[in-house]
Amino acid sequence: MVNPLRSISGQTRVVGIIGDPVAHSRSPAMHNAAFAALKLDWVYVPFPVASRDVAEAVAAVRALGLAGLNVTVPHKEAVLPHCDTLTPLARRVGAVNTIVNRDGRLLGDNTDVYGFAQTLRGARLRMRGRHAIVLGAGGAARAVLAALAESGAARITLANRTPARAQALAARFRGARIHVVRLDALDDASLLADAALLVNTTSAALAGSDLPPIAYDATPARCQFVDLLYGHSTPFLSSAQRANRQTADGAAMLLHQGARAFSLWTGRRAPLAVMRAALAA
Ligand code: ATR
Numbered sequence: 001m002v003n004p005l006r007s008i009s010g011q012t013r014v015v016g017i018i019g020d021p022v023a024h025s026r027s028p029a030m031h032n033a034a035f036a037a038l039k040l041d042w043v044y045v046p047f048p049v050a051s052r053d054v055a056e057a058v059a060a061v062r063a064l065g066l067a068g069l070n071v072t073v074p075h076k077e078a079v080l081p082h083c084d085t086l087t088p089l090a091r092r093v094g095a096v097n098t099i100v101n102r103d104g105r106l107l108g109d110n111t112d113v114y115g116f117a118q119t120l121r122g123a124r125l126r127m128r129g130r131h132a133i134v135l136g137a138g139g140a141a142r143a144v145l146a147a148l149a150e151s152g153a154a155r156i157t158l159a160n161r162t163p164a165r166a167q168a169l170a171a172r173f174r175g176a177r178i179h180v181v182r183l184d185a186l187d188d189a190s191l192l193a194d195a196a197l198l199v200n201t202t203s204a205a206l207a208g209s210d211l212p213p214i215a216y217d218a219t220p221a222r223c224q225f226v227d228l229l230y231g232h233s234t235p236f237l238s239s240a241q242r243a244n245r246q247t248a249d250g251a252a253m254l255l256h257q258g259a260r261a262f263s264l265w266t267g268r269r270a271p272l273a274v275m276r277a278a279l280a281a
Contacts, residue, residue, distance in 0.1 A: 068261070115252070195219050219245060221244070
């Protein structure tokens with residue numbers, strides 16, 4: 001537990017997260033625990049920022065001398081034009097989740113891609129030459145597609161309620177073999193028969209709505225199911241569990257994207273065990 005009476009001084013480095021909403025975010029607990037564990041005089045603060053205020057919020061990083069920011073829903077795409085430079089990865093993904101203030105110049109990066117790649121590693125899943133199915137084509141799907149494209153997956157099926165949106169996203173990852181289908185096509189057993197991975201990036205569960213039927217039993221017995229949501233038991237994962245498939249939620253992605261952001265800001269190796277425990281608390 002972080003001491004709420006810790007002293008803040010003129011030396012204290014400040015980082016934070018902008019999003020709407022951010023009150024529920026576990027990132028402050030995770031990062032403040034890491035700062036405490038490494039005895040770093042740093043603090044991580046949640047900043048609720050409405051969409052109309054994104055440009056001013058990013059400019060405030062310079063004005064207030066913040067060391068950096070995390071960016072979460074719904075601002076990951078909106079902050080792009082307000083950064084001074086982007087990493088090639090952030091540019092390719094089209095989303096920034098981490099800003100680093102380098103002497104007043106703001107570098108936009110994307111550590112979600114690493115976070116998702118670590119999720120696959122944690123599940124001991126090698127995607128090279130294999131077939132992945134991604135549900136959803138919104139902001140959260142971007143990092144997943146980038147990580148899968150880098151993983152050497154032979155084929156990616158991108159399933160979305162609105163296929164046109166998936167087509168537009170697929171065009172961003174030219175080079176990866178992405179095939180777009182409607183979300184309700186996933187009840188077709190033949191589509192799932194060689195899938196090594198299904199990833200749910202949709203916000204359907206948050207909205208309390210059900211996904212269309214999916215042929216869970218048609219997947220190979222060792223198929224891995226991942227839902228990016230964290231702290232929710234989603235119908236997607238519970239259905240996969242009923243079919244005796246391996247499942248993982250978004251905890252590993254959250255942990256590892258945070259660990260990489262921590263290292264970018266502080267130059268220190270992130271204390272993973274401390275951060276994992278803070279997330280679980
Ligand atoms: P995020 O940044 O969290 O990905 P988003 O950009 O609003 O949020 O994208 C939400 C994704 O969940 C989209 O793929 C959306 O499908 P559409 O592109 O058709 O809108 C999907 N989604 C949201 N609610 C859904 C529902 N009830 N059923 C199926 N898909 C849903």
